[in-house]
Amino acid sequence: MSNLAANLTDTAGRVPHRPAVRLGREVLTYAGLDEASACVAGGLIAHGVRPGDRVGLVLDRAPAFAALYYGVLRVGAVAVVVSPQLGRDKTHDFLDASGTRLCFAEGSDAAQPTEPDLPARCLRVTVGPDFLDQVALWPQHAGLVHRADDETAVVTVAPPADGDPFDAAAASTGLSHRELQLAAFIAATLLLDLKPSDTVLSYAPMSGTFGQTCTLNAVILAGAALSQPLNPDDLTAAARTIDQHGVTILAGELAVFSAFSALLHTAPRGLSGTTLRLGVSSRPPPSEETRTRITGTLGVPLVEAEWLTGGH
Structure with a gap:
């Protein structure tokens, strides 16, 4: 390295x-x-x-x-x-x-x-x-x-x-350099299975360890694409971004997934038919009920990276 x-x-x-x-x-x-x-x-x-x-x-x-x-x-x-x-x-x-x-x-x-x-x-x-x-x-x-x-x-x-x-x-x-190289490799290969064809929509701040490790460094290592919402509070626009840019992975804090679940609960067609295949959170859901509700609404599995980044 x-x-x-x-x-x-x-x-x-x-x-x-x-x-x-x-x-x-x-x-x-x-x-x-x-x-x-x-x-x-x-x-x-x-x-x-x-x-x-x-x-x-x-x-x-x-x-x-x-x-x-x-x-x-x-x-x-x-x-x-x-x-x-x-x-x-x-x-x-x-x-x-x-x-x-x-x-x-x-x-x-x-x-x-x-x-x-x-x-x-x-x-x-x-x-x-x-x-x-x-x-x-x-x-x-x-x-x-x-x-x-x-x-x-x-x-x-x-x-x-x-x-x-x-x-x-x-x-x-x-x-x-070793720690960040290893974390990027684990995130890109074992956690996210990133391919060059993937696009990650990240709500994780770049200033945090999670944003650097599981989005930026992992994406760059894999040759994938990293997209950041222009207005993090506009979930409807983000849903359009997911469709328009072929987003395959959604990354952020658990609140992001809860917000998307609420959006889809009131507007079920928001993400129907998208290429979204995975969600990655900096922290685990507080309960299996929360996980089931989020994954059931989004229609994709949710993985946690707290063990890799310390939740930051």
């Missing part, structure tokens, strides 16, 4: 013109994602980022996240992945404790009215809707920096339990 980003370069070499990640009408093929991540890598090198440096990613939009994630890994740096919903103070403390020196963060909008507070030494790069167009102008670095299996690839944050104080150091979880 080596750099996790090799999964992207290998797959781009095999199926360059297949869609890799999609958000609404924004689509990156494997060749496009490989090129975008190479531009990110070139930009990072131009900013002095070197192997082992910490680079923050405070965003969840799949195409930009994927380009940044693999671009950071390409240069041997460590992706410090933080949910945009973590909050200003916790984001500041976590990035500070992790030694992050450069951070890519979503700009403020109606859904994220307050931009994250970054440590003084941390250079901020705002990620807006046209970010990938800007990245295309950056110098490319197509190579991969070799990383040992046990070297850290990604650092994630585990939010505290309700009522517990936030300890930035204790909340930090480092994942090595």
Whole structure:
């Protein structure tokens, strides 16, 4: 095993013109994602980022996240992945404790009215809707920096339990290239049986371990396609997406499957005749009754990945 980003370069070499990640009408093929991540890598090198440096990613939009994630890994740096919903103070403390020196963060909008507070030494790069167009102008670095299996690839944050104080150091979880490679392999082969013809519609945040392992990394390894809903609350539009893009796997928290079940209960024709074959949840249903209700309505089996990702 080596750099996790090799999964992207290998797959781009095999199926360059297949869609890799999609958000609404924004689509990156494997060749496009490989090129975008190479531009990110070139930009990072131009900013002095070197192997082992910490680079923050405070965003969840799949195409930009994927380009940044693999671009950071390409240069041997460590992706410090933080949910945009973590909050200003916790984001500041976590990035500070992790030694992050450069951070890519979503700009403020109606859904994220307050931009994250970054440590003084941390250079901020705002990620807006046209970010990938800007990245295309950056110098490319197509190579991969070799990383040992046990070297850290990604650092994630585990939010505290309700009522517990936030300890930035204790909340930090480092994942090595080996751990992420193995998790992607298990998810792609044993859990999901992913094929290049599969399309995964993911409601899982890219900032979480589940979103990275069971959707992004597994999809890239298998050469499948990852789709993200433009508006997660619009289930009717998501049902159309499932039909239009031939979605075969639905991924997310259990609440997503419950919401879809409720939708289909009131509008049974919503997903009839689709190619959907599997659901994967970050946590198991609270009871077999819940599982039976969900799987019976959706018409597909539901598997859990909590044992693989810790439920994050």
